[in-house]
Amino acid sequence: MKFEDSEIPEGINVTQVHPLKELAVLLGGAAIVIVLLVYALGLSAGYLARYIPFETELKLASPFAQDAGQPTEILDYLEKLKERVVDVMDLPEGMTIRLHYSDADTVNAFATLGGNVVLFRGLLEKLPNENALVMLMAHEIAHVKHRDPIVSIGRGLAVSTVLGLVLGQSDLDVLGNTGLYTILHFNREMEADADREALEAVYKIYGHTSGAEDLFHTIQTYREELDEKEGPAFLQTHPLDQKRIDAIDNYSDEHHWAKEGKPAPIPPSFVEALATDR
């Protein structure tokens, strides 16, 4: 019997793969998994959030609630207009809209938790007629009706929770004072649905949809002015104004709603009050 030493062969016990390639593959895989997880959880959280009762949403929003303020010329008119809009919008029982007016220059308006709708002077004073104002108000109220704020917050909360768990960072304070507004992001479908609902309200109030598209013309003009001044990329959540104008135009046609008509003017006293309130 002979006893001999054998050389240890290379490349059998160790897989020949570059460590950096291995790292890239694994990290890529992990990224895909996280993205899918976040997407799936965000969707399901948004879906479930619609079933949160409105009273619960009110309780959630109560720490952030503000007073409607002293009745003034401005609020008085806006409140009356709101009543007319709410009457035709067929809101679910128990859902109340709390309207807020801000004298800031911001050209914007938004709906948030608890049926709170905020209108800024900056946008109000640019609107050419009452129909456009009704379109704006009904659009924001439609967000509340569709439960978009709670869905958006539900999604945001789920996403940040998952990211917090996976990446080991606790950024869970999203219901903090600032988080409440910055997290609100309505997607394009939500906007389109709200546009349609709002257009219907305009039609029900005035018997025609004329003037509704002026809201988007106003925003479009403002955006173009701003682009010239500061470059693009502002108000990105409401993109493609022309598409939205076309979309509501088509929607009127589908329902054979009259598109011609004389838009109602905004009362001069209201315009005056806005001009002095700064």
Place this chain on the structure above:
Amino acid sequence: MMDLIIFLSLLVLGYLVGQWTEKRHYRSIREREQQLKGLPIVTYRFPPKNKIFDQRLVTGNVVISVDYFKRFIAALRNFFGGRVTSYESLLDRARREALLRMKEQAEAMGAAYVFNVKYETASISKGRKNAIGSVEVLAYGTAMINGSNDA
């Protein structure tokens, strides 16, 4: 942010230093394997009958630590499954090094063969969280030394 910077620098440091020491270790392993080629080691348990040998226990022991980069890759692997390639080279080095140390001891004794060679592998710092894992490999066998015939 600070955590991320620390993590990334540990990763880069682990990769650079880890790869460098691994390459150097492999070079040394191959060199010494060539040098000790003349001493056969086998797993056969029974000594040859035609000749009488003195028999002694020889052992080679090594502890190797995993670097931060390897550990990170292995942790990701735990998630997806598959070959933990970063640990494969670690264990390969440990086994070959243990064998070499055992052979060096046997050679110093003037052994002709080492019989009945076996390995033991143990993980140090097992189960402790956040501890960088180390692996111990022990190789042992019976050195067969050409001895006196006075047995």
